[in-house]
Amino acid sequence: xxxxxxxxxxxxxxxxxxxxxxxxxxxxxxxxxxxxxxxxxxxxxxxxxxxxxxxxxxxxxxxxxxxxxxxxxxxxxxxxxxxxxxxxxxxxxxxxxxxxxxxxxxxxxxxxxxxxxxxxxxxxxxxxxxxxxxxxxxxxxxxxxxxxxxxxxxxxxxxxxxxxxxxxxxxxxxxxxxxxxxxxxxxxxxxxxxxxxxxxxxxxxxxxxxxxxxxxxxxxxxxxxxxxxxxxxxxxxxxxxxxxxxxxxxxxxxxxxxxxxxxxxxxxxxxxxxxxxxxxxxxxxxxxxxxxxxxxxxxxxxxxxxxxxxxxxxxxxxxxxxxxxxxxxxxxxxxxxxxxxxxxxxxxxxxxxxxxxxxxxxxxxxxxxxxxxxxxxxxxxxxxxxxxxxxxxxxxxxxxxx
Amino acid sequence: xxxxxxxxxxxxxxxxxxxxxxxxxxxxxxxxxxxxxxxxxxxxxxxxxxxxxxxxxxxxxxxxxxxxxxxxxxxxxxxxxxxxxxxxxxxxxxxxxxxxxxxxxxxxxxxxxxxxxxxxxxxxxxxxxxxxxxxxxxxxxxxxxxxxxxxxxxxxxxxxxxxxxxxxxxxxxxxxxxxxxxxxxxxxxxxxxxxxxxxxxxxxxxxxxxxxxxxxxxxxxxxxxxxxxxxxxxxxxxxx
Numbered sequence: 001x002x003x004x005x006x007x008x009x010x011x012x013x014x015x016x017x018x019x020x021x022x023x024x025x026x027x028x029x030x031x032x033x034x035x036x037x038x039x040x041x042x043x044x045x046x047x048x049x050x051x052x053x054x055x056x057x058x059x060x061x062x063x064x065x066x067x068x069x070x071x072x073x074x075x076x077x078x079x080x081x082x083x084x085x086x087x088x089x090x091x092x093x094x095x096x097x098x099x100x101x102x103x104x105x106x107x108x109x110x111x112x113x114x115x116x117x118x119x120x121x122x123x124x125x126x127x128x129x130x131x132x133x134x135x136x137x138x139x140x141x142x143x144x145x146x147x148x149x150x151x152x153x154x155x156x157x158x159x160x161x162x163x164x165x166x167x168x169x170x171x172x173x174x175x176x177x178x179x180x181x182x183x184x185x186x187x188x189x190x191x192x193x194x195x196x197x198x199x200x201x202x203x204x205x206x207x208x209x210x211x212x213x214x215x216x217x218x219x220x221x222x223x224x225x226x227x228x229x230x231x232x233x234x235x236x237x238x239x240x241x242x243x244x245x246x247x248x249x250x251x252x253x254x255x256x257x258x259x260x261x262x263x264x265x266x267x268x269x270x271x272x273x274x275x276x277x278x279x280x281x282x283x284x285x286x287x288x289x290x291x292x293x294x295x296x297x298x299x300x301x302x303x304x305x306x307x308x309x310x311x312x313x314x315x316x317x318x319x320x321x322x323x324x325x326x327x328x329x330x331x332x333x334x335x336x337x338x339x340x341x342x343x344x345x346x347x348x349x350x351x352x353x354x355x356x357x358x359x360x361x362x363x364x365x366x367x368x369x370x371x372x373x374x375x376x377x378x379x380x381x382x383x384x385x386x387x388x389x390x391x392x393x394x395x396x397x398x399x400x401x402x
Numbered sequence: 403x404x405x406x407x408x409x410x411x412x413x414x415x416x417x418x419x420x421x422x423x424x425x426x427x428x429x430x431x432x433x434x435x436x437x438x439x440x441x442x443x444x445x446x447x448x449x450x451x452x453x454x455x456x457x458x459x460x461x462x463x464x465x466x467x468x469x470x471x472x473x474x475x476x477x478x479x480x481x482x483x484x485x486x487x488x489x490x491x492x493x494x495x496x497x498x499x500x501x502x503x504x505x506x507x508x509x510x511x512x513x514x515x516x517x518x519x520x521x522x523x524x525x526x527x528x529x530x531x532x533x534x535x536x537x538x539x540x541x542x543x544x545x546x547x548x549x550x551x552x553x554x555x556x557x558x559x560x561x562x563x564x565x566x567x568x569x570x571x572x573x574x575x576x577x578x579x580x581x582x583x584x585x586x587x588x589x590x591x592x593x594x595x596x597x598x599x600x601x602x603x604x605x606x607x608x609x610x611x612x613x614x615x616x617x618x619x620x621x622x623x624x625x626x627x628x629x630x631x632x633x634x635x636x637x638x639x640x641x642x
Contacts, residue, residue, distance in 0.1 A: 005515045016503035311499045314460060315513045315560070316488020318481045395460045399499065 001321050010328035017301070021333055024297050028337020028379065029344055031287035032371045036345020038283045039367035040352065042276030047360040049268050053261070059101070060134070060261040061238050063094075063225040063246070084250045085221035088150050088210060093249055097241035099234040100227050104131040105150065107213045108223040113159075113206055115167045115178040122163055122206045124180060126213020134228045137202060142174045142189030145209055153209025157185035161193035162203035180206055181216040235260050280367050284374055290337070291378025298330050298386035302393075309390050310398025319391035326387035327380060334379020338372045345371075406469075407567060407599050408434040408457065413466035415452050415622075426452040428622045430466070434601070436567070439594045441610035442603045444619030451572060453619065454603045458491050458570045459483045471567065488517050492561030492598075494590070496573035498553045500545040500560075506552075507532060507541040510559045517564065531559045535589070551582030558589055568599040575609065587612065 001009070014021045065086045091105035107126035112119055125131075129147035132139070144158055157180060164173045173187045185208060194202050214220050229238035239258050246256045302309070309322055345363065352361040415427035426449045434440055442450045455461040456468065459475060468476045475486055493499075500509045507528050514524045532538045535555045545553055554574065561569055571590060575583030587609065594600040602613060610616050618626035 001516055002518050002520075005518075005521075009515070012503055307499065308501055311495075311501070312512075312516065313484065314458065314487065314493045314499075315516055316484050316564070317516045318484040320481070321484075321516060396455045399460070399495065 001317075001324070006324055006328055007332070009325055010332055013301075013305075013325070013329050014333055017304075020297055020301065024294060024333045025337040025340060027290040027293045028287075028334055028375055029341035031283070031290040032338045032341025032375050033344040033348060034286045034341075035280055035283040035371035035374075036342060036363045036368060037348040037352075038279045039276055039371075040345070040349035040361040040363035042272070042279040043364045043367070044352070044359050044361035046269065046272035046276060047362075048358070049272060050265060051360070053265055053268065059229040059232055059235055059238075061227040061229055061235060061242060062259050062261075063227060063242060064257040064259070065221070066255065066257060084253070084255055086225060086246075086256065087220055087222060088214075090246060090249055091222060091225045092150060093245050094225060094227055094242055097238060097245055099229050099238035099241050101230040101234075102130045102134050102228040104128055104134045104226045105210050105222045106131070106224040106226060107210050107217065107219070107221070109213065109217040111181040111206075111216060113163065113167060113178055113180045115176065116171075118167055120163065120166055122180075123204060124213055124216065125205050125207045126210035126216075127207060128210055131207070131226070134226045135202075137194065138192040140190045140192040142187075144189050145207065151211050153211040155183060155185045155212065156188045156209070158189040158191060158207040159187055160191050160201075160203040160205040162201075163206060164190045180208065183212065183216065185212075235262055276364070276367070280370065283371075287371070287374045287378055290375070291382040294330055294334060294379050295382035295385055298326060298383055299389065301329075302326065302386050302390045305390075306393060306398045309393050310395040313393070313395035314399060322393075323387040323391040326390050327383050330383025330387070331376065331380050334376050334383075337379070338375035341375065342368065342372060406433040407436040407438075407471060408432070409467075409469040409472075410456075411467050411469075413456065413463045413468065415449070415456065415461070416464050425622050427456070427463070430622075430624060432617070432624065432627075434599065436599055437594070437597050439591070439600045439614045440602070440617060441613035441615070442601065442617045442619060443605060443607070443610040444625070445605065448619040449622040450603045450619045452622075454570050454572055454601070457568075457601065458493060459487050488513060489564060490567045492564065492566040492569040494554070494557055494561050494569060494571040494574045496576040498545070498550075498557045498577070500553055500556060502545050505542050505544055506537055506548065506556045509545070509556055510563055513560060513564045527563060531563055535559045549582075550578050551585060554578060554582070554586045555589065558586065558593075562593060562598070566598065568601065569593060571600070571602045573604055573606075574602065575604075575606070583609075 063086065065084075086105075088105055091103055094100055094103045104127050109124055110121060111124045113122050114120075127145070128150050129145050131137075132144045139158075140161060142158070145156060146154060148154075157178070159167070159173065167173070167178065168176065173190055176187050177184050178187055179185075191202055191205070191207075208216075210222075227238060227242060229235045239260060242258055243254060243256070247254050312322060345368075349361045349363055352359065410430055410432040413427055413430040414425070417424045417426055430453070442453060444450045452461065456463055463476060466476070467474055470486065470490065475483065478486065501512065504512070510531055511524050511528045514527065529538070532541050535558065537552065537555055537559065540548060540552055540556075545556070548556065569590065574590065575586055578586060590600055590602070591612070602609065604610055616626070616628040617624060
């Protein structure tokens with residue numbers, strides 16, 4: 001039997017019983033559609049989280065004092081257990097690295113802010129003018145800390161949105177003098193409300209020049225140094241260069257921990273990628289169910305068409321021809337179902353995007369391909385048994401049945 | 403006598419029904435020459451349908467040899483038998499066995515489709531055959547739009563489209579009224595006139611009498627052969 005004839009014959013057989021074919025296609029379509037929509041949801045969640053994280057500031061390298069040990073007890077630690085502190089000089093030295101675009105030192109402590117008889121405990125962050133760019137923060141009002149010598153600082157402060165609301169209420173905060181700790185600062189800017197990021201709620205921060213913060217907390221150490229690499233591909237060089245510079249400055253000892261946002265992102269990426277995979281696996285079960293349905297329907301079809309199979313054999317069809325005809329029919333129905341499911345799934349994902357514009361519900365390519373592939377595979381695999389049964393039918397008995 | 407089209411020797415066919423064995427055919431020897439017109443008659447259960455299935459290579463004997471055109475076809479594989487059926491044998495059934503979703507033309511073309519003949523050649527032969535059987539106006543009709551006689555004409559057209567050496571007809575007029583039955587028999591006999599061997603299974607005596615040779619089956623054995631009436635056929639009769 002020629003291939004075009006085989007395909008036409010299978011198509012006619014499929015359309016000869018529209019209800020049966022429709023139900024089969026529908027089952028397959030639901031399976032594939034479920035894979036497409038569910039992976040779109042899972043991958044959408046992944047993209048959503050990644051987007052949120054990128055808004056913290058891209059190409060970020062964070063330097064922490066002290067070496068975080070992951071390799072268990074190291075005898076060297078017994079001798080030099082106290083890490084050297086990070087200082088403003090260290091932070092400034094990092095600017096020499098070629099892969100470093102900007103750096104912002106960070107000194108953190110808690111203190112009190114008081115204004116007009118109101119008192120509030122706040123987290124005080126001492127930093128420099130670069131901080132707002134490195135962290136990609138936005139101002140609601142006024143300006144940020146002025147650029148200048150990191151070791152000095154004018155008594156100016158930038159406050160978070162929530163601090164502003166609670167301390168100043170309806171009054172304008174800009175230009176007011178407020179007491180922070182034991183000093184008086186002029187409020188020059190208010191941060192735009194943003195939310196949580198890297199464990200700090202910027203809405204409740206008070207930002208002052210780093211030198212003044214260190215004086216306030218009577219310490220010359222830094223909590224962190226935030227480093228922005230010159231580009232995404234410069235993150236690794238920046239990490240190496242930062243390590244090298246700190247090592248030189250700390251008597252050859254590598255006593256800082258450097259984490260990159262990439263590492264954090266990669267973790268989330270993996271986590272949510274796995275979740276998407278799990279969801280896809282669950283959806284694939286519906287494909288397996290659809291495959292069993294294909295088998296069931298094809299078996300019924302073989303029974304219904306017993307006389308026809310007997311006739312075809314009498315007319316000279318070999319067992320292989322009969323098997324191919326039934327396999328082709330199962331494959332065609334599966335393909336039709338898979339394509340319909342693909343369209344339905346894409347439509348469903350588009351609907352989700354329409355309803356929740358912030359949610360990037362795009363099905364990943366691998367999931368679409370895997371869904372279509374599984375549909376075809378199950379359709380054909382589950383078509384083998386009925387096709388084999390049809391091929392083995394005894395023509396005499398098939399023909400004697402009406 | 404080596405030019406026999408069909409040569410059966412010592413054919414046995416046993417069916418197992420539960421514990422009991424049913425000898426549908428026993429110790430059957432038969433020669434049919436090319437171009438003969440043979441009627442196989444007998445009461446139901448006498449084994450005439452089993453004989454027809456064996457002749458059509460739809461069934462295999464438990465013992466004995468079947469030579470078709472001098473070639474032993476009992477030992478052929480299923481695929482080779484299918485090829486022989488496709489090229490040498492045409493079937494006409496009592497209940498027509500047309501594929502209901504295909505048109506008359508497609509039903510006639512079916513053996514050629516299965517044999518893998520190119521579409522252009524197919525269309526030509528189908529058109530010619532439909533014209534020969536007066537069905538050109540019914541080419542695009544499906545079987546349920548045809549009368550019984552038209553259906554059987556389509557079935558005969560289908561049986562002859564591959565130009566077989568032998569046509570096996572199982573009660574070809576069983577589902578037809580007398581007039582259309584007569585018409586169908588004339589078609590089959592005309593084919594026989596062109597040299598095609600015709601074997602008709604029937605329990606209708608009038609129909610059987612039209613054939614030039616009558617075979618009477620009884621209990622799976624040949625009870626009477628009009629070609630050799632005196633020959634005793636129980637040379638290897640077995641006790642049951």
